[in-house]
Structures are given as C-alpha cells and as structure tokens.
Amino acid sequence: MSSTYLALFKISLKDKIAYFKDYMFSAVGRTLTYVLMIFVWNIIYFGGHFTTIKNFNLLQIDAYFVIGSALFLLINSNNDYIVSNDMKMGNVAKSLIKPLSYVYSVFIESFSENILLLPSVLIVIFFTLYYTGLVTTLFSIITVIIIIIIAYLIINILQFMIGSFAIYTSSAFGISILFFNIIEILGGAIMPLTFFPSYVNNIVMLMPFQLFTYVPASILIGSIPSSTYIYYIFFGLFWLFIIAFVGYIFWNHVKKKISSVGG
Amino acid sequence: MELIENIKYFLLCQKYHWKELFVYRSQALVWLIVGSSILLFTYLPVTIIYNVSSGIPGWTYFQLLLLSSTSGFVMELVWYFVLPWGIVNGMRVGEFDKYLIRPFGKVTCMLSGYAGNLVGSTGVIGSLFLIIYCLINLNIQIIPIVIFFVSIIIGIIALVMVFLLITILSYKLMNSANFTNNLMNLSLSANTYPLNIYGSGIQLIFTLILPIGLAVYYPTQVLFSMTTPLFTLILIFVFAIIIIITKIGFNKLIKSYSSGGG
Numbered sequence: 001m002s003s004t005y006l007a008l009f010k011i012s013l014k015d016k017i018a019y020f021k022d023y024m025f026s027a028v029g030r031t032l033t034y035v036l037m038i039f040v041w042n043i044i045y046f047g048g049h050f051t052t053i054k055n056f057n058l059l060q061i062d063a064y065f066v067i068g069s070a071l072f073l074l075i076n077s078n079n080d081y082i083v084s085n086d087m088k089m090g091n092v093a094k095s096l097i098k099p100l101s102y103v104y105s106v107f108i109e110s111f112s113e114n115i116l117l118l119p120s121v122l123i124v125i126f127f128t129l130y131y132t133g134l135v136t137t138l139f140s141i142i143t144v145i146i147i148i149i150i151a152y153l154i155i156n157i158l159q160f161m162i163g164s165f166a167i168y169t170s171s172a173f174g175i176s177i178l179f180f181n182i183i184e185i186l187g188g189a190i191m192p193l194t195f196f197p198s199y200v201n202n203i204v205m206l207m208p209f210q211l212f213t214y215v216p217a218s219i220l221i222g223s224i225p226s227s228t229y230i231y232y233i234f235f236g237l238f239w240l241f242i243i244a245f246v247g248y249i250f251w252n253h254v255k256k257k258i259s260s261v262g263g
Numbered sequence: 264m265e266l267i268e269n270i271k272y273f274l275l276c277q278k279y280h281w282k283e284l285f286v287y288r289s290q291a292l293v294w295l296i297v298g299s300s301i302l303l304f305t306y307l308p309v310t311i312i313y314n315v316s317s318g319i320p321g322w323t324y325f326q327l328l329l330l331s332s333t334s335g336f337v338m339e340l341v342w343y344f345v346l347p348w349g350i351v352n353g354m355r356v357g358e359f360d361k362y363l364i365r366p367f368g369k370v371t372c373m374l375s376g377y378a379g380n381l382v383g384s385t386g387v388i389g390s391l392f393l394i395i396y397c398l399i400n401l402n403i404q405i406i407p408i409v410i411f412f413v414s415i416i417i418g419i420i421a422l423v424m425v426f427l428l429i430t431i432l433s434y435k436l437m438n439s440a441n442f443t444n445n446l447m448n449l450s451l452s453a454n455t456y457p458l459n460i461y462g463s464g465i466q467l468i469f470t471l472i473l474p475i476g477l478a479v480y481y482p483t484q485v486l487f488s489m490t491t492p493l494f495t496l497i498l499i500f501v502f503a504i505i506i507i508i509t510k511i512g513f514n515k516l517i518k519s520y521s522s523g524g525g
Contacts (some may be wrong), residue, residue, distance in 0.1 A: 021437060022437045022438075022441055023441075024359055025442045026441040026445050029449055030445055033445075033449050033452040036449075036452055039456075039460050039461050039462075039465075040319070042460075044312060044317075045316075047317070047320035048316050048318075049321075050316060054315055066339050067502075087401045148318065156296075169287065169293060172296040174296075175293055177297050177300075178300060181300045181303070181304070182300075183302075183308065185303060190304070190307075191308060191311055195314075195315050196311060197311075197314065
C-alpha cells in the first residue's frame, strides 16, 4: 500500500516540476509581498530613532519578515483548491471507490508541491541568519522543525475541511481566500503579533494560527525565550488533536452527503 | 459611434456577469465578505504602525491611511476588469475564441467576456468610505480632490491595459495566470506605502513598468500639495502614452494568439 502512495507522490512531483518555472515565479512574487515590509520598517526605525519596538530590534524585524514569509510559503498547501475542484467535478465520489484513501492522496499531492520549495526555503533561512548574525541554537532549530510539522498538519487539515465546504456552496474558492487572508493576519505574516494592541494579542495568542509564522520565525531570531519552547510544542499538539478530531467528524459527514447527491 | 456600440455591448455583458454571481447566493455572500477583507489589509497595518511608533517620516496617520485606502480602491477596481485566472482559463480551453469573432474591438471583447468581477465591490465601497473619512479629517480643498479622482480614474484605465497585456504575455510564456495574479497582489502591497521609501529603482518600476504608482502614489501627492499643477499635466500625458503603447502591444499579442483548445 505504501508503495502505491510513493508512486502517487512521484507522479505528483513530476507534474509539479513540469510547471516549475510558473511555480517559482509565484513563490517569489508571494514572498516579495511580505519582504517589502522590510523597507517600511527600516524607515520607521530610522525615522523615529528606535532601537527596539515591542522587543524587536531592526535586524530581528528584517529577519522576521524574510524567514516568516519563507516558512509561511512552505507550510501553505492547496488542499482546499484540490478538494473543492474535485467536489465540483464529481471526482471525489469516483475516488472513494478506489483502493486508495482520498484524504491521503490529496495530502500527498499538496505535499509534493511543498517539498519542491523546501531547498529554497532552507537556503533563504540560512542566509538570513548568517547575514544578520542572529545566533540560533540547536534546541531552537529542533523546536522550529517540530512546530513547522505540527503547523503543516494543522493547516492541511483546515484547508481540506475548507475545500469540503464546496458540498454546501458549490465552490469553496471564496472561503479559501478568506481563510488565507485570516491566517495571514492572525498568523503574523504581515506583522509580528506582539505589535497588535494587547486585547487583540491576548485573543490571538490562544489561536493556533500563531504557529504558522509568528512562533517559528520568532524562535529562529531569538525574540521568544527558550523556556517557552516546550509550551508551544504542547500548545500545537493540543490544537492538532482538536482540529484532526473535528476534521475527521466533518469529513465523515461530508462523505455521506456526496453519496446522497450522486457525486 | 463605434465606441458607443462597444460600451453598450460591454455594459450588457456586465449585467449578465452580475446576475451570474447571485445565482449561488451563499457563494456570493462569501465572495462579498472576501472582497471587504482588503480593508483589513489597508486599515490594520497603518493603524498598528502608528500605534507602536511615530510612523513613516513626513506622513501623518490620515495621509498614510488615505494612500493605502486609495491603493485598495484602485486595485479592487483593476481586479474588477482584469481577472487573470478567468482569461487564461478561457484561452486554455478555447472559450476566448468565441469572444474574438464578435464585431467589437478586441479589448472590448476581452473585457466583456471576463470583466465583471463583483467580488471586490465591497472592497471598493469600503475603501471609498475610508478615503472620504481621511479627506474630511485632512480638511482638503475641493479642486485637489477633483484632480485626485480624475487622475486615479485615468490611472485605472492605464493599469487595466497593462495587466491585460501582462496576462496575455504570461499565457504565451507560461500558460498560466499565477504570475499576473502575484504581480497584481505585489503592486497592491507595495503601493500601500509611499513609493519613495523603496529607493529609486523600485520607485521607477512602480511608476513606469507597473504604473500603479501613477494611479495611487502621485495622485495623493497632488492632494497633499507636494507637487505642482504642471506635474498633474505630465502625469496625464504619461497615462496617455502608457494606454497607447499597451493598446498596440495588446493588439499585436492577440494576433499571434492561439488557444490551448486548438
């Protein structure tokens, strides 16, 4: 069975490589959107003669936007588009009778896209840390790897659920964009979460979205104390468990709906 | 006369596109909420910046909010006319061909087939409210306001032509719309802040190559009396040149176009 999934992964990877040029252009374009913030904050720091703003010095804020955008790009999947499209075209019903798990095959397809980005993301992170001279420990790196895996699973499950909404709305494209906008803001991609007013920050810090950008990027640049690393890992595992459980129930419900409307 | 016929045909097509959106009401509602989310991307960062710091030197809170709202307003309107995914998809499957054989101008044919993206309407209305709110707070005279709106309307026409051209070019080179989409998003993000903070190279790109600066940054400069009336005339002249060049480029590219559907 595992060889079947491996074959599926290889096919998906080849498919993505065929559109590599387009894919890389898109990745660079999306990253640049966040990287432009470096110019904005440089002007703010220099203009206001600030050395730190909310525990971020200028080097850290520059590194935050580069590393944060790279990580955000890496963990983002396109499960929602795959599932939504499959729902629309009636492919889900066909997939359900195949000797393959539909859920796993969707995850493998989007994973092949993320894996293509991994080398560039690692190079970007390495050069950013080297260039800025920010010191990161082995413990930080291991914590970030664990958090990124948890965040990746959370975002994949959430996007899979969003794609499944197509059963109610005929297309989940709009909800997907809305979700992306929400995690961009609440995940800290457009700004570190500590910059938010304290009452907003207190609420945002209870949500799992901070694991998508803010927590891993802040750990790597050393703006989060190492004593809290274990807390963030358990916090992520807690949310992963909840979201996986809700996702499981939701998908079982959706599956019944698919068969009832004939695919 | 020909122009009136083209406009009539365009408006008729828009009517049907709008009706099409509301066929699926729940989806339409989601889309309208999505459209309004642009307000978060303009209002939130600016407000937070001025909350934690003294902001961008030379720009007050309301001036920057006005600039970012204008950027949102302009880009949402450009998205209304240029929907790269729809255009490229239509070209891939050969659907676009049916529009080309109609007895109207080629730009009209493309706009009639694919413009009408009502999703951003909530963003346009919301951004306009933010612009008016800022204008009231900044206490600006009526004449600069009129020049400001005239400039951004002409700027939107130039931008629509540029992004239509880029969409066809990216279809020819990459058979994809992702590049244009990202370019449009990048233009929106970059123009949320004053162009001069990026340095002369990037400022030049967003002025002449991707001329969103001409439709957002420079008109706000007129508003804050940072430029002379002569500059406004030069601005309109540059818009006219961009529209002519892109129209020629568009017609040339369309002539060599062949659909993916054979």
